[in-house]
Amino acid sequence: MNCVELQNSLAEIEDASTAEQQAHLKTCPECSALVGELKLIVSAATDLRGANEPSPRVWNSIEIALRQEGLIHAPRAGRSLIPSIGSRWAWARWMVPVAAALLFAVGIYVRQHSISVQLAQNANRPVVPGTVITDLTAGLDDDDLLQEIAQQTPGMKTQYEDELRRVNEYIQDAQGIVAANPNDEEARRSLLEAYQEKAMLFELAMDRSLP
Amino acid sequence: MSGRTIKLVAIGTLIAGTLVAESRKEYHFNVGSKAGVSVNNPYGSISVKPSTGNTVVINALLHSDKVEVDNNQNGNHIEIQSHLLPGADATSGRVDYEILVPSDASVTLHSTTGPLHAEKLHGDMTLEGSGAAVDVRDVSAAHVHVKTVSGPVTLTNVQNGHVEVDSLSGEVTLDQVNGPLVQVISTSGRINYTGDFGRSGEYRLTSHSGDIEATVPDGTSADVSARSVKGEVHDDIPLQPKTHTWFAIQEGRAFMGTMGRAAVSSTVVLRSFSGKIHLRKRSAK
Numbered sequence: 085m086n087c088v089e090l091q092n093s094l095a096e097i098e099d100a101s102t103a104e105q106q107a108h109l110k111t112c113p114e115c116s117a118l119v120g121e122l123k124l125i126v127s128a129a130t131d132l133r134g135a136n137e138p139s140p141r142v143w144n145s146i147e148i149a150l151r152q153e154g155l156i157h158a159p160r161a162g163r164s165l166i167p168s169i170g171s172r173w174a175w176a177r178w179m180v181p182v183a184a185a186l187l188f189a190v191g192i193y194v195r196q197h198s199i200s201v202q203l204a205q206n207a208n209r210p211v212v213p214g215t216v217i218t219d220l221t222a223g224l225d226d227d228d229l230l231q232e233i234a235q236q237t238p239g240m241k242t243q244y245e246d247e248l249r250r251v252n253e254y255i256q257d258a259q260g261i262v263a264a265n266p267n268d269e270e271a272r273r274s275l276l277e278a279y280q281e282k283a284m285l286f287e288l289a290m291d292r293s294l295p
Numbered sequence: 296m297s298g299r300t301i302k303l304v305a306i307g308t309l310i311a312g313t314l315v316a317e318s319r320k321e322y323h324f325n326v327g328s329k330a331g332v333s334v335n336n337p338y339g340s341i342s343v344k345p346s347t348g349n350t351v352v353i354n355a356l357l358h359s360d361k362v363e364v365d366n367n368q369n370g371n372h373i374e375i376q377s378h379l380l381p382g383a384d385a386t387s388g389r390v391d392y393e394i395l396v397p398s399d400a401s402v403t404l405h406s407t408t409g410p411l412h413a414e415k416l417h418g419d420m421t422l423e424g425s426g427a428a429v430d431v432r433d434v435s436a437a438h439v440h441v442k443t444v445s446g447p448v449t450l451t452n453v454q455n456g457h458v459e460v461d462s463l464s465g466e467v468t469l470d471q472v473n474g475p476l477v478q479v480i481s482t483s484g485r486i487n488y489t490g491d492f493g494r495s496g497e498y499r500l501t502s503h504s505g506d507i508e509a510t511v512p513d514g515t516s517a518d519v520s521a522r523s524v525k526g527e528v529h530d531d532i533p534l535q536p537k538t539h540t541w542f543a544i545q546e547g548r549a550f551m552g553t554m555g556r557a558a559v560s561s562t563v564v565l566r567s568f569s570g571k572i573h574l575r576k577r578s579a580k
Contacts, residue, residue, distance in 0.1 A: 240425075247444055247463050250483050254503040257568050261524065270522075274566065277480045277501055284461050288425045288444050291405070 090115050094122070125276055226252070229289055247285055254278040322353040322366050324373050329418065331372040332396050333403035337379060339389040341404045342412040343420075346395035353394050359387035409446060464505075473561075481505050485570075489577070491515045492561040499564045506570040509563070512577045516555030521565040521572045523548055528572045550574075 085093070085108045093105060100109060100119045109116045226248050234241045258275040265271050326349050334341050339358075346352055351373050355364050361383040365376040377390045385408065396402060401419040404411045409427025413420050419438040422429045429441050432451040441448050441460045448460055448467045456474035460467055463482045473493030479486050481502040488509040492498050494516070500507050511517075511532065521528050527547060534552025553560065565572050 243445065247482075250504070251463060254482050254568070257503065257524075261568075270566070274501070274568075278482075278503070281461065281463055281480060281482050281503075284442050285444060285463060288423065288442060291407070291425075 087112060087115050091118070094119070099123070124272065125279065127272075225286070229286060233289060244285075244289055248282075251278065251282045251285055254281060316359045318357045318360070320353075320355045320357065320364050322355075322364075322375075324351040324353075324368050325349060326351055326368075326373065326397065326400070327371045328397070328399055329371070330397060330400045331403075332375075332394070332400050333373070334375040334392060334394065334405065336375075336377040336390055336392060336404075336406045337388060338385045338408050339377065339391045339406060340410050340412070341392045341394065341406055343394045343396055343402055343404065343414070343416065345398040345415045349397050351394070351396050351400070353392065356391040358389040358391075359383075361387040362390055364390065466505075492517045492563055494561070496561045497564075498561055499566075501564075501566045502570050503567070504569045505567065507565050507567055507572045508575065509565065509573070510575045510577045511554075514555060516553075516560040517563045518553050518560050519563040519565070519574065520551040521549060521574065523567040523570060523572050525569040526567050526571045530574045531576050532574055 085104045087108075090100070090105055090108050090112075093102070094100060097105065100106065109119060229248070230241060230245060233244050255275070255278040258271070258278040261268070261271040262275050328349070330349070330351065332343075332351055353364075353366065353373075353375055355375075357364065361380045363378045363380065365374075365378045367374045367376075375392070375394075377388070379388045389408075396416070397418075398416050399418045400416070402413060402416065403421045404413070404423070406424045406427050409424045410430065411422045411424055411427050412430045413422065413434070414432045416434055417436045419440075420431070420434070421440040421442075422431065423442040424446055425444040427443060427446040429443060429446060429448045430451075431439055431441070431449070431453060434452070434456060435454045436456070437453075438457040439450065439453060439459070441450075441462070443462045443465045445464045446462065447465045448462050449470075450458065450460070450468070450472050451470045453469075453472040453474070456472065456477070458469075458472060458474060458477045458479075460469075460479040461481075462479075462484050464484045465481075466485045466487070467479050467481060468487045468489075469477065469479070470489045472488070472490055473496060475496045477496065478499045479501065483504045484502060485505045486500045486502055486507045488498075488500060488507075489511075491512055492515060498517075500509070506526075507521075515532075519534060521530070528549055530550045532554050534550065534554050536552045565574070
């Protein structure tokens with residue numbers, strides 16, 4: 085299993101508990117950090133009320149988008165995306181749109197570039213613990229997003245560059261607070277909200293207007 | 296023919312040409328209770344108001360022939376899509392909608408430019424748009440979800456609502472908004488709240504670098520905690536301090552306490568990383 089296959093498999097087996105996933109995580113610090121960050125997001129959601137659960141339309145839209153990207157497949161008998169999330173992660177259900185949006189953005193990048201090429205390019209950079217998720221969401225996908233904006237709505241590129249810069253600063257500041265106060269639930273929630281802001285930026289930016 | 300006459304004829308031709316390019320469309324749909332109406336309009340305004348009876352009425356003003364309106368009814372769900380044709384841009388592709396829906400209908404509005412407006416409804420509503428100004432007023436017992444990148448958001452008189460607003464840089468203004476959950480998340484936008492935080496509920500106003508200002512009247516009951524990592528925090532209202540706090544109260548950077556009656560109060564959380572936070576008392580008129 086390579087990095088792309090592991091990330092694709094997270095959509096259906098969120099906790100990376102299969103033998104194949106575990107074998108890959110033991111040898112890949114980047115994917116291991118990604119799974120760790122996703123688990124952190126999910127664990128922070130225990131503090132949030134069930135009233136934050138999104139409407140069924142949100143789930144349907146996310147499921148359609150993930151199928152189109154090939155990140156999920158037709159449900160096996162007795163299993164589907166929504167019941168899978170509901171049965172095990174019911175208390176963190178509302179967080180899945182955020183994680184799904186991040187996975188969606190990663191999937192877009194995988195379609196256009198090779199993760200292995202990027203990791204090879206990153207090999208000479210020191211990997212700072214806790215920052216890989218930032219690289220995956222802030223560095224790699226930002227370029228793709230800006231390229232899409234530049235192609236579809238060039239007049240918006242500068243605005244989106246500014247918005248991306250601000251939201252990345254938000255994430256970095258929130259990560260810093262969590263790193264300094266790992267037991268501060270408010271800090272973790274702030275990090276969650278920062279990721280949510282970035283996911284929303286991607287969501288609205290990807291909504292193309294022109295034919 | 297004099298020069299003045301020629302100019303008048305030319306101006307009249309231009310105006311006539313504009314009027315001819317614009318066209319109006321009207322659609323009527325019969326629906327049941329709790330219908331769903333979704334409108335995707337890349338460029339232009341969408342305004343939604345309540346209708347009489349179980350009818351959805353769509354009035355569309357198309358600004359050119361480079362856009363057409365696709366409409367579809369699937370049972371109790373209506374879908375309206377502004378379909379941009381090749382060569383359309385933000386001007387020629389503009390459609391302005393005025394829509395009437397049953398007051399219990401769920402509404403989803405999407406426009407990049409907006410503005411988006413909804414009033415006097417009590418069904419769930421979702422309003423999204425990158426730069427769209429969003430205005431929601433006189434709504435009760437509804438889930439209100441708003442997402443903008445830079446568009447300003449104004450919510451007025453939203454009672455007993457489940458409100459979630461996400462705006463990266465747009466200014467968010469809440470006036471008399473209360474309910475079991477009122478949550479605003481912003482990256483750099485300013486958040487203004489005016490009201491009494493209801494009788495109970497969770498109110499969370501968060502901005503990374505934007506300022507947060509909450510103005511409340513006398514008699515407001517709420518457990519309030521405010522915290523800014525780098526910004527200033529001001530409190531004009533005397534609070535009964537908490538005996539136990541889960542974060543360090545640094546003077547000028549945080550405060551936590553209860554105002555009014557603790558037994559009947561909402562929970563209010565004000566958070567900013569570098570913005571200012573100000574809890575003000577509304578001056579009596």
